[in-house]
Amino acid sequence: MTVPAWQLNCPVKFDESSERITLAHGEGARLTRRLIDELICPRFRSLQRGALPDAAHIDTTRRRMAVTTDSFVVSPLFFPGGDIGSLAVHGTVNDLAVSGAVPKWLTLSLILEEGLPISILIRVLDSVARAAAECSVEVVAGDTKVVPRGTADGMFLNTTGIGELIDPVPPGPQTIQPGDVVLISGPIGRHGIAVLCAREELAFDPPPRSDSASLIDVVAMLRNSAGTKLRAVRDATRGGVSAVLHEWAAACGHSFQLTELQLPVSSDVRGASELLGLDPLHIASEGVLVAAIASEASEAAVAGLRSLPMCAHAASVGTVGTSQLSPVTIQRTLGQPQPVDEPTGAPLPRIC
Amino acid sequence: MTVPAWQLNCPVKFDESSERITLAHGEGARLTRRLIDELICPRFRSLQRGALPDAAHIDTTRRRMAVTTDSFVVSPLFFPGGDIGSLAVHGTVNDLAVSGAVPKWLTLSLILEEGLPISILIRVLDSVARAAAECSVEVVAGDTKVVPRGTADGMFLNTTGIGELIDPVPPGPQTIQPGDVVLISGPIGRHGIAVLCAREELAFDPPPRSDSASLIDVVAMLRNSAGTKLRAVRDATRGGVSAVLHEWAAACGHSFQLTELQLPVSSDVRGASELLGLDPLHIASEGVLVAAIASEASEAAVAGLRSLPMCAHAASVGTVGTSQLSPVTIQRTLGQPQPVDEPTGAPLPRIC
Secondary structure, eight states: OOOOGGGOOOOOOOOTTTOBOOGGGGSSSHHHHHIIIIIIGGGOGGGOSSSOOSSEEEEOSOSEEEEEEEEEOOSSSEETTEEHHHHHHHHHHHHHHHTTEEEEEEEEEEEEETTOBHHHHHHHHHHHHHHHHHTTOEEEEEEEEEEOTTSBSSEEEEEEEEEEEOSSOOOOGGGOOTTOEEEEOSOSSHHHHHHHHHHTTOOOSSOOOOOOOOOHHHHHHHHHHHGGGEEEEEEOOTTHHHHHHHHHHHHHSOEEEEEGGGSOOOHHHHHHHHHHTOOGGGSOOSSOEEEEEOGGGHHHHHHHHHTSGGGTTOEEEEEEEOOSSOSEEEEOSSSSOEEOOOOOSOSSOSOO | OOOOGGGOOOOOOOOTTTOBOOGGGGSSSHHHHHIIIIIIGGGOGGGOSSSOOSSEEEEOSOSEEEEEEEEEOOSSSEETTEEHHHHHHHHHHHHHHHTTEEEEEEEEEEEEETTOBHHHHHHHHHHHHHHHHHTTOEEEEEEEEEEOTTSBSSEEEEEEEEEEEOSSOOOOGGGOOTTOEEEEOSOSSHHHHHHHHHHTTOOOSSOOOOOOOOOHHHHHHHHHHHGGGEEEEEEOOTTHHHHHHHHHHHHHSOEEEEEGGGSOOOHHHHHHHHHHTOOGGGSOOSSOEEEEEOHHHHHHHHHHHHTSGGGTTOEEEEEEEOOSSOSEEEEOSSSSOEEOOOOOSOSSOSOO
């Protein structure tokens, strides 16, 4: 077959050093196609099958699946330990993992502000691709929109994840019972503090690093060691450990007693929190999970977690009880247990 | 079981007439929970099972599935014939339908600008719920982010859709052959013109209405009447019919010859296009599809489509050939066939 002349067009390559996003990159026509063909598809193996379809076709091996969606609006786009791209992949993959699924497929939707340097977009796409490969998930479908200068802040991402559920799926917070133990897989609050310090240009040296990471292996270790003794698992993102435990308290009707001395908190997070008047219990992590587990399985679970490099500081941090005082209390070093508030304000906006 | 005192809190209800979105509604803590519990979950049956999980669990009946994602940044949020909520549902459901799937599940992710009136959010959520119910899709998972005033334009939505593929799936544009016929299911360009007129406050009377609608029944009719003679189906959204045919030309290596007199264009779209210097072939529809079909099946397909009220003006509008002139040409009322450009500019930004 002779190739028609109009297929021989050789489009000018993107100039990564100076080119910027224009409204026309979002209009579904030639410039959109160029953006997709030159910048997006080459980074994702699963998108290299030629013309992008309206919908990706996927073949599942199991009929019970998990679905989650997250939009990411973090500011700044890049921070020590990660960026909006890796964060989007980790956040979505972790939601699937803690719900009992093996993450398999991701969609990636971009909202770009007119004027965004192409070099920034490329860095973020590379980061998405790297994180997705590390997590063994395929980016199967995407979308790109461009909005006029001033109507979005650089870029927003949405990732939606689909995974296959593996039995036994942890039954969830409504099954938590008095006497159960609460585990935390690592030092809390690192992501929130890292983003805050980057955004406000607080000159800590070294700058605090986000813990943004996949929890796939951590959840697998916990499920292997605890089996059906594992009641609920959750990544401690927006609202921190406090928000997770308040939600669980509402679901199970019991209360949670934490012991401050057992909480893993890194020295930079502790220092920055004290300076800024924040409580690490309210600050987001992006690579730390909270688990509720029957007490007889908790010791082995902590030992299992500690065998993973990212969970060297895993600890049992509290127990489930029937206190009428507050859904969550903490025993600080001195005095009576104190209530841990569910934060209502916005101490840390736009951390994910 | 005695209900602990902290579960008896009766939160103040949203004041729909004056309350606005604050940053705290996006922080994952108490105000986020209130937004989700009071405004979002009650509208979606599938989200009423108590505490929202990180990921929804779905049970498929088939192992071949389709996935699609779209972000919506349309301005204004409300326009004659629809709004950002119904548009998001229709756009996503239509992408699944044209890819050969029965749409089943949706995720809904909101990016809200601080200061957005709660009443606007409620109208949009009601519209999403209504459209989803009409399309028999379940909203199974969601996410809410809030960004500071001035960093997003009111609200952006992302919907990701999952559907089950039903055989025989149309094989796609790479199977299009010379001699095939191109069908269009209804008058083109209505959505783009309606949004443009609403945004620019062009005083047409009556104002042009968007055609935003589900194409589920239209695709089903086409598949029933044409079976394996149906090569490819696509909804003519951003970039219009022209963008679809240019993509198909790139995929199959053949070219498309349209006949202007056969193109269904409503009088308001024709009038507004002439005034504004636009070509309806480049303007988005949100309830019209383009199909490529073997010629022997085209007559029955058009007749089948015309039996549906929304497709009364369905027509065969062109044929597939081997022209070397241009991927898409049009025979206007006088003279030689003329090339139809793939639009490169941005005549109509933010129409979806």
